[in-house]
Amino acid sequence: MIAASISDYRELARRRLPRMFFEYIDGGSYDEVTLAANVAHMRALKLRQRVMCDVSKISTKATWFGREYPLPVALGPVGFAGAFARRGEVQAARAAKDVRVPFCLSTFGICGAEEVSAVAGDLLWYQLYMLKDRGFMEGLLHRVAALGVDVLMFTVDLPVAGTRYRDIRSGMNNPGAVGLLNRVMQGAVRPHWSYDVALRGQPLLFGNLVGAVKGAKQIDEFMPWIVANMDASVTWKDIAWVRERWKGKIVLKGVLDAEDAELALAQGVDGIVVSNHGGRQLDGVASSISVLPRIAERVDGRTTIFFDGGVRSGMDVLKALALGADGCLLGRAWALALAGAGQRGVAHVLELLRREMHVAMALTGIADVKDANSGIIDAA
């Protein structure tokens, strides 16, 4: 199968990955109502076609934190990516670097910050959760800052972990001998993945956490530490704790309510991500795109607004920008492309986004993406 659209990579990923990793990427929490709504509400939005507007020179450039980027997108944090393709975070970061798009490394990435930094350079952003082990967090912040990382995505919509039924059914969450047997069997029917990723992609550990979990030699052995360390007591005052230890930009990821956007502003964050974690946390909350206009109106230009959830095309990026976002993060779009075709797949997704944005801008009559506003959305 030749991928023509971003969505085609879902099928390529399904064919290539052991079932549990495909379900892990593709799935959402509980009945996946919010996951479906993220995509459906985005699709339901209609762009207004306008003609005769001189769109001979199109600019998709975005400026965030005083720096210009060629596209208003970044690769958002996705855990485990090194299990989707060999040294997956490095492959994705290379594709992003080639077109000067930021790559945000998850704390739960397989490749550690140093390994990814070596390819991403100054396009590396870093994502962190609040952990109970503040000493470890502090060390990690120093370690990442020493690599020259300037943007910290502080994810706040995971004080407790949502339940994904698909991960239970696929055996992803199943430790012990039965789980191991299940995994071996799933790997056996995906020989390309087994050779390329499981064998040649070692070490399959959480590169950022090695050292925190003494003696851990398998990925399973990190899990008890991770579960025990997610800090459910996190409050707004903890932003000050992070601020004291992080001199770069802080972007709060997981804001879905205008009141919370206001509280985030009061803490002096440099940006927010309007996000419901791709429908992977609380099922039944609003789709990201449905709350974006409200939040943008409340923020009123006082901070940088990133958006994620259901972005599957350049048209979707344009819709989010029209409704108040300054930029979009990709989640499943890049993770499935990585799984389906490695670095080449991620590069193709970024090129598709660029081309789709060009067409969408030309036919909504805007030459500069910075001019995208609700006027290009069909309100009828």
Ligand SMILES: Cc1cc2nc3c(=O)[nH]c(=O)nc-3n(C[C@H](O)[C@H](O)[C@H](O)COP(=O)(O)O)c2cc1C
């Ligand atoms: C497989 C997978 C792993 C993820 N891991 C993280 C993570 O480690 N940290 C984080 O802040 N968000 C994580 N997310 C959420 C994404 O950053 C993003 O918010 C979400 O995927 C956006 O929705 P979309 O996939 O519909 O574009 C993950 C998402 C997926 C699909």
